Amino acid sequence: MLILAFDTATDVATSALVWDGEVLGEQSSRPISVLQDLDAILRRGGVRDTQVEGIAVGIGPGSFTGLRMGVATARALAFAWNVGLAGVPTLEALGAGAPGAVPVIDARRREVFVQLDGHPVVLSPADLSVVPGRLYVGDGALLYREQIEARGGAVPPDGDVHLARARFHAQLAETFGPPDLVEPMYLRVPDVDRVSP
């Protein structure tokens, strides 16, 4: 199955073209230019749109705006190409790229998103239970490196291991279904600072 996958939940957008587990192309940039990446990897892979059989998109948690850009893009593509869409939790893709490590995503407001007993949660970095000797990855791990290392955890040097690489979204994607069923994982209720229309 030929899968086009991408994730825009964090500041670094990742994309990949994967055919039956084989990565045909990979690229990363910013959420605003994710289509440029998809365009480039399809062209480089010599793949026509009509050959794409499914789309996998990161559903967060992460930046609300980035997340929605990704899901809006994915839904539109799935609709236009009439292919199925799969939503993959960003934390799971991040974790799949660093087996054994704890994935940590920056949640802004001095909080992080982490996977706790298989469920994503939002908590203060101080409440993160750090296991001595264990690896922590993701932009949240980089941001709170000092706190994690002070408690015995290890954070690898900045690099690809901290990205939710889209090749893992393609790998983790299970059901490709109607685009409207794929929704962002917000984990927070909206603030109600209102503005006039």
Next chain:
Amino acid sequence: MILGIETSCDETAAALVTNDGRVLANVVSSQAKLHARYGGVVPEVASRHHLELLLPAVRQAFDDSGTRLDQVERVAVTQGPGLVGALLIGVSAAKALAWARRLPLVPVNHLHGHVASLYLEPDPVEPPFLCLLASGGHTLLLDVRDRRTLEVLGTTLDDAAGEAFDKGARLLGLGYPGGVEIDRLASDGDPEAFSFPVARVPGLDFSFSGLKTALLYTVRDLGPEETEGLRADLAASYQHAIVRALVERAEAAAQATGAERIAVVGGVASNSELRRSFSNAVFAPPALCTDNAAMIASAARFIEPIPYPQYLALDAFA
């Protein structure tokens, strides 16, 4: 055929318009009721709903018109101004739909869109004209010379006209959006009962914040019981003050530019007193007054499209 998408504020909209300006479908999913309990638009709530409503709106536009995506020749989308997080949902979807078919994309300025609501069939308005754009987000006087360009002659220094209606409605204990509620109540009131001053600012600009304060003081002086009894008069007088300011300034602007015609667009254009008060003006059709995507597709007929692949990293602007 042009596919238009609009998500700048609290309406999620998709439309299909032919190259010669016929509206084939105009779908607007309003979130106004959702935001009513907050008395204004909550950006994060709006963005979440845009995402949920956009693809269904696009799908419905095709269903309503019996057309398909492969008949679309260009995709038009509101790029700004508006709530950036909300705009980015429309921009992301529009870019993806355009890219999926390697179509050109037309980023549209929301204000151009409102003016272009006048260029649609069956009664297109031909420039030049002086345009009053009055809505919840904007109060602008525009010199429209041709279908491609417009020049801003004046704007509000504080609240937009629609915002003044919303705030007034809140002071009078009415619902949201306030314009409709005040308009309804005002029909039973005396517009001369209270004299609410509208600040006269130099040039062709507007200022509505003093008006809101005047209403606040009046309501406070009257007390809750008397306010309740005089609500229709208060609404009528308040509305009268806003409408008078809009009409006076628009007519002054028309005189200054030598425009022979005044055109009124935007949500406030549906106000009944405003419609009565201009002696000689054209109004956008009511269905096209509030934010919609037909006006965005209409504007795109007169803008040079961006060819594939140059739009793939296109951003929105506030």
